[in-house]
Amino acid sequence: MGGLFAAAIGDMASEEVRDRLDHLPHVILRLAALRLDATERVAIYDDEWLPELIYILQGDEARPVTRLYHGTRLGVRHLVAARRIARDLHRPAPLADDQPHPFQAVGSTEQFGIGRQSAAGKARADRAVKT
Helix, strand or coil, X not given: CHHHHHHHHHHHHHHHHHHHHHHHHHHHHXXXXXXXXXXXXXXXXXXHHHHHHHHHHHHCXXXXXXXXXXXXXXXXXXXXXXXXXXXXXXXXXXXXXXXXXXXXXXXXXXXXXXXXXXXXXXXXXXXXXXX
């Protein structure tokens, strides 16, 4: 009777551990989503990350260890990259090729005297070369 009870408890504990491990990739992915802004969280977590995780977990449905490995790896990758993703989303858009850069002078460098050497400067340079 005691052996039967121990086997039943061991079976239940095994099932509990298996269930908890199945939820581990989802928990890690939710932690990664918490690093994003609330508005980005819906778009990125719900529309991109969660479907990708579900696809990975269903693809390896017959193999629990492989599911755990690939799901956890995906969650950890997104957890590590979440700050960079949030930062990249807030980066200003690059300027179009036809728009001048805000710190670029409009006009030629000659117009502003940049790159031109005065006659006195040329004479000094010529004397320095001769000596």
